[in-house]
Amino acid sequence: MALLSRLRCITVDVTGTLLAYKGELGDYYCMAAKSVGLPCPDYKRVHEGFKLAYKEMAKNYPCFGFAAKMPNIVWWKTCVRDSFVRAGYDYDEDTFEKIFRRIYASFGSSAPYTVFPDSQPFLRWAREKGLIVGIISNAEYRYQDVILPALGVNQGTEWDFGVFSGLEGVEKPDPRIYEIALERAGNIAPEEALHIGDSFRKDYVPAKSVGMHALLVDRFKTPDAKEWRKSGAIVLPDLVAVKEFLTSEISAC
Numbered sequence: 240m241a242l243l244s245r246l247r248c249i250t251v252d253v254t255g256t257l258l259a260y261k262g263e264l265g266d267y268y269c270m271a272a273k274s275v276g277l278p279c280p281d282y283k284r285v286h287e288g289f290k291l292a293y294k295e296m297a298k299n300y301p302c303f304g305f306a307a308k309m310p311n312i313v314w315w316k317t318c319v320r321d322s323f324v325r326a327g328y329d330y331d332e333d334t335f336e337k338i339f340r341r342i343y344a345s346f347g348s349s350a351p352y353t354v355f356p357d358s359q360p361f362l363r364w365a366r367e368k369g370l371i372v373g374i375i376s377n378a379e380y381r382y383q384d385v386i387l388p389a390l391g392v393n394q395g396t397e398w399d400f401g402v403f404s405g406l407e408g409v410e411k412p413d414p415r416i417y418e419i420a421l422e423r424a425g426n427i428a429p430e431e432a433l434h435i436g437d438s439f440r441k442d443y444v445p446a447k448s449v450g451m452h453a454l455l456v457d458r459f460k461t462p463d464a465k466e467w468r469k470s471g472a473i474v475l476p477d478l479v480a481v482k483e484f485l486t487s488e489i490s491a492c
Contacts, residue, residue: 240488241485241486241487241488242433242452242484242485242491242492243368243485243486245430245431246370246431246432246433246452246485247370247371247424247427247431247432248370248371248372248373248420248421248424248427248431248432248433249365249370249371249372249373249432249433249434249435250372250373250374250375250402250417250420250424250432250433250434250435250446250451251362251372251373251374251375251398251434251435251436252375252376252434252435252436252437252438252441252442253374253376253378253382253387254376254378254437255436255437255438255456255458255459256358256435256436256437256456256458256478257354257355257358257362257374257392258352258353258354258355258358258390258392259352259353259355259458260351260352260353261350261351261352261353262351263282263286264282264285264286264289265279265280265281265282265283265285265286267342267345267346267350267351268280268285268322268323268338268342269282270341270345271338271339271341271342271345272338274337274338274341275334275337275338277330277334277338280323280326280328281326281327284326284327285322285323285326285328287325287326288321288322288323288324288325288326289318289319289322289326291321291322291325292318292319292321292322292325293318293322295321296314296317296318296321300314301410302404302405302407302408302409302410303379303404303405305404305405305406305407305408306408311379311380311381311405312343314379315339315343315346316339316343319339319342319343320335320339323335323338346381347381347385347386348385348386348389349386349389349390352386352390354390354391354392355458355477355478357477357478357479358392358397358478359391359392359397360478361478361479361481361482362392362397362398363396363397364482366396366397366398366399371399371400371424371425371427372397372398372399373398373399373400373401373402373420373423373424374387374398374400374401374402374403375401375402375411375416375417375420375434375436376401376402376403376404377404377410377411377441378403378404378405379403379404379405379406380403380405380406382401382403383401383403383406399424400420400423400424402416402419402420402423404416407419411438411441411442411445412440412441412442412444412445413445414445414446414448414449416445417429417434417445417446417449417451418449420432420434421449421451428450429449429450429451430450430451430452432451432452433451433452433453433454433485433492434446434451434452434453434454435453435454435455435456435478435481436453436455436456437455437456437457437458438455439455439463439466439467439470439472442455443455443467443472452492453472453492454472454473454474454475454481454484454492455467455472455473455474455475456474456475456476456477456478456481457474457475457476458476458477472492473492
C-alpha cells in the first residue's frame with residue numbers, strides 16, 4: 240500500500256527544502272554599506288561575524304526573543320550590529336542605523352531567496368490529494384506574513400497552516416513544535432502525518448520521536464546523507480522524487 244493513502248497531513252520545512260538563499264550574506268551587507276557611501280565590508284569576516292553573533296543571540300534570546308518579548312527588529316538589530324563589530328566594523332549610530340534598515344528590509348523581502356522549481360507544484364499536488372499541508376520553520380513572523388507570499392508560496396493555495404518558531408516560542412529540534420503542528424492539523428494521529436525536511440537533527444529525529452513519518456530531501460548532496468541513510472532515514476534528491484516515493488506501492492518511512 241502506498242504511504243500516500245495512509246496520510247492526512249504533510250508538513251514541510253522551508254529553508255533548504257522549499258527555498259534557498261540567493262547569493263552570499265556579504266552581497267546584502269555590501270549593498271547596504273554602498274548605499275551610505277561606504278566600501279564593501281570583507282565578505283569572509285562578515286560571514287564569520289554573523290555566524291558567531293547569530294549563535295549568541297539564539298542562545299540568549301531563542302525563538303527571535305519570544306520569551307523576552309523582544310521586538311523582532313530589535314533582535315535583528317542587535318545581531319547585525321554584533322556581526323559588524325565582530326568583523327571589525329564599528330560604525331557610528333547614524334551610519335549603522337541606515338545600513339541596518341537596508342539589510343532588514345532586504346531580508347524581509349523576496350530578494351535574498353529563490354524557490355526550488357518543484358516546491359509549489361508539490362505543495363499544490365498534496366493539497367489536491369486532500370492532504371492538509373503545514374509549514375514548520377525556525378523562522379520569524381516575516382516568513383509567514385511577507386516572505387513566503389512574496390515568493391508565491393501562499394497560505395490557501397500551497398499550504399494550510401504554519402508553525403514558525405518566532406511566533407510559537409518553540410523551535411526545532413524540540414519535538415513540541417511537531418506536536419503543535421499535529422494539533423493545528425486538527426489533532427490528527429502522528430502516524431497519519433509525514434514531515435519532510437533537510438536536517439537529520441532538526442527535522443527527521445524529532446518528527447520520528449513523536450510518531451510521525453519522516454523523510455529527508457538532500458538537494459545539495461551533503462556528505463552527511465550517507466550517515467543519514469545508515470541511520471534508517473529515507474533520503475531523496477528533491478520533491479519530484481518525494482512525490483514518486485509517496486505514490487509507490489512499497490513506500491514506508
